[in-house]
Amino acid sequence: MRRALVVLAALLVTACGGGTQPGAPAQGGSGLTKVNAGVIAIVDTAPIHLGKAKGFFTEQRIDLTITPVQGGAAAVSGAVSGQFQFAFANTTSLLTAKQQGLDVKVVANGVSSTGEQGKDFSAVLVKPDSPIRAAKDLAGRKISVNQLRNIGDTTVRASVRNAGGDPTGIEFVELPFPDAPAALQSGRVDAIWVVEPFVSQAISQGARPVAWNFADATSDLTVAMYFTTGRTDADLTRRFTAAIRKSLEYADAHPDEVREVLKTYTKIAPDVIAKIYLPKWPAEVNKASVQTTADLAVADGVLKEKIDVSALVP
Amino acid sequence: MIRRDGLPPRLRDGAARLGYGAAGLGGLVLLMEAVPRLGLVDERFLPPASEILATLGAQLGTAELWIALGETLRGWAIGLALAFCAAVVTGVVIGIVPGLRALTSSTVEFLRPIPSVALVPLATLLFGPSLGSTLMLVGYASFWQVLIQVLYGVAAVDSVAFDTARSYRLSAWSRVRHLVWPAALPYVMTGLRLAAAVAFILAVTAELVIGSPGLGAEIQVAQSSGAVPAVYALIVLAGLVGIAVNAAVRLLERRVLAWHPAVRSEVAA
Numbered sequence: 343m344r345r346a347l348v349v350l351a352a353l354l355v356t357a358c359g360g361g362t363q364p365g366a367p368a369q370g371g372s373g374l375t376k377v378n379a380g381v382i383a384i385v386d387t388a389p390i391h392l393g394k395a396k397g398f399f400t401e402q403r404i405d406l407t408i409t410p411v412q413g414g415a416a417a418v419s420g421a422v423s424g425q426f427q428f429a430f431a432n433t434t435s436l437l438t439a440k441q442q443g444l445d446v447k448v449v450a451n452g453v454s455s456t457g458e459q460g461k462d463f464s465a466v467l468v469k470p471d472s473p474i475r476a477a478k479d480l481a482g483r484k485i486s487v488n489q490l491r492n493i494g495d496t497t498v499r500a501s502v503r504n505a506g507g508d509p510t511g512i513e514f515v516e517l518p519f520p521d522a523p524a525a526l527q528s529g530r531v532d533a534i535w536v537v538e539p540f541v542s543q544a545i546s547q548g549a550r551p552v553a554w555n556f557a558d559a560t561s562d563l564t565v566a567m568y569f570t571t572g573r574t575d576a577d578l579t580r581r582f583t584a585a586i587r588k589s590l591e592y593a594d595a596h597p598d599e600v601r602e603v604l605k606t607y608t609k610i611a612p613d614v615i616a617k618i619y620l621p622k623w624p625a626e627v628n629k630a631s632v633q634t635t636a637d638l639a640v641a642d643g644v645l646k647e648k649i650d651v652s653a654l655v656p
Numbered sequence: 657m658i659r660r661d662g663l664p665p666r667l668r669d670g671a672a673r674l675g676y677g678a679a680g681l682g683g684l685v686l687l688m689e690a691v692p693r694l695g696l697v698d699e700r701f702l703p704p705a706s707e708i709l710a711t712l713g714a715q716l717g718t719a720e721l722w723i724a725l726g727e728t729l730r731g732w733a734i735g736l737a738l739a740f741c742a743a744v745v746t747g748v749v750i751g752i753v754p755g756l757r758a759l760t761s762s763t764v765e766f767l768r769p770i771p772s773v774a775l776v777p778l779a780t781l782l783f784g785p786s787l788g789s790t791l792m793l794v795g796y797a798s799f800w801q802v803l804i805q806v807l808y809g810v811a812a813v814d815s816v817a818f819d820t821a822r823s824y825r826l827s828a829w830s831r832v833r834h835l836v837w838p839a840a841l842p843y844v845m846t847g848l849r850l851a852a853a854v855a856f857i858l859a860v861t862a863e864l865v866i867g868s869p870g871l872g873a874e875i876q877v878a879q880s881s882g883a884v885p886a887v888y889a890l891i892v893l894a895g896l897v898g899i900a901v902n903a904a905v906r907l908l909e910r911r912v913l914a915w916h917p918a919v920r921s922e923v924a925a
Contacts, residue, residue, distance in 0.1 A: 380785075383881075409785055410785065410873065412867050412876070416867065419781065420785070423784070520882060524698070524700075609874075609878040609883040610882060
């Protein structure tokens, strides 16, 4: 009896130990490596969903679980604490994480601006009757961004500066994207920065775009990237990178399939999906644009010191 | 008991109460239909009730919604069960071991008012967007609700009865089984009823804020998709499930306490 108890206890201990080991990808029975990716459920991340559906990850012997996260901060903390082997976060969040000494490393591009005025997935909008006519007029105004001291305020300042305005007097207000249109409507802010689907929605409801801030910042802005941490093994990283690159290339070449896959993991209304501006999904990170974002962030005091982007993007 | 001329009184009472409840809900629906229709709020940000209910109807036909609902109820049930068992055992032990109540009361009073939502950052770090986070928040919130009631319940045991049991040399277990437990049961059930509602609120909150799978996460996805009617449809569903949860626990309470004067007098009335 006592021996049985000892065996049972030993089994329990090993079972618990095996189950709680963070970050160690379990080998499935079918020879697939289980991977958990923390990815925000927005338009930007369509390629990973499409790539999973197309079997690009299975080809690389990866059994992919996509866990929706709330934003860049949750993605970074989830990856660093070992819940995710890979995750998706915007450039500024990753630069900030790197500056804080966190062990993050970019494995692939995430999403890029189209660089085209009037046809990008990010814009600054005002009310139809607003006196603000162009990016220059945004100087000294109250503008909403989804997160302060992040890629939104950096690129909006760049828009204003490029147009010959002085961005120092802008008052940025933190408002989640879904709440921004109502705040604009009620006059709580003078302008809102939003991304798709809120750009198209706001425009269809009469709002007027005055700046395409991602396109203004640089011609081909890398807005977000997929990353991992030091604890993920090199072979898995190589396989994941191959799969996500293939997914990005496929999504970029098949906008119709992107619009279809959006119906599976978002709740964007079908009529909105049909007309939103899709971003670009090049497989390569535009390192120069990441450096630009880093330098702008330093100039605005969002980052403390100059960052060597090569440390983040190999 | 059933009389020829109609329903038994208890059933008639229940029907009347159900009628009032339905009328109240109906009034709310009418109000929610009228406010956006009359232009009091922008229809884009608060769609009329008919549109919300139509969206809910469409969503009820999808598998995702039922999976999400299942996840929420699973988090609610497991979290509540764990907290309930832990709180009952802890409460009874604290209540009957001499001196333990005085020893622990300051700690309990310190921990109890900490809002579960304050544990969100901790849950995010420990479990991320998974069932674990839900269980942590649900468990913490409901534990205190039950524990406090159990402590009151144990304190309410008649001291003469307690001394009598002791002088008859009833074992500790028998005292708990035959004296403390029946006396404390109405309090325990009150604690369970309070905890069940709180647990449901916290389950949805955890999903909404941390992103653990369930109704709350669906609301979050709908919100970040700009799908305003879907957001309200899911909120309405959460409300309806809340009513169902409360009704289920009340039913359980009646069954368990059928012998108790409070419930018996209610039935007789």
